[in-house]
Amino acid sequence: MMRMRALLLAGLIALVPLTDAAAQSRGRDRDRQDQQREQPRNYPGEGFREGPRSAPRADPGDIVRRVQSGRPGRMLGVQQRGGDYVVRWEYPGGRVSDIQVDGQSGRVRGDD
Incomplete structure (x- = not known):
């Protein structure tokens, strides 16, 4: 009986690191999935399907x-x-004048 308890205890002790490693692996997998969701995927022809973008693409520093x-x-x-x-x-x-600049290309349109 004592031998059975010792074997059972040894088996449980051996399982603890495995469950910890599995939990860490699941955490890494979850992190990778989160990163993949955050990064936009670029598929061929993707830009043609989208409508006009409301956010400017030109850098404000370049515009200045x-x-x-x-x-x-x-x-x-x-x-x-x-x-x-x-x-x-x-x-x-x-x-004082307001100078309009195209948000997509950064081209100066003119003064008002």
Whole structure:
């Protein structure tokens, strides 16, 4: 009887690390699945099925550099309107203008 208890106890002790390893493995698998859900998948032709995007793709820093190049004055601020950006610009002499920039391409459309 004592021998049976010892074998049973040894079997239980051997199972504990296995269950812990299985739990860790499930946690890693769950983390991988979460990461895969977060990362968008790019399939061929995917962009053709989507409608126009509301969020701009151009980088605000690049937009500011484009507006500043060859333009005297200083920037007062950048604001997002719809899918575009508007850069508020103060020219020498105090005139303030809103410069519209395409949010997709970053192309300067003009002053208002």
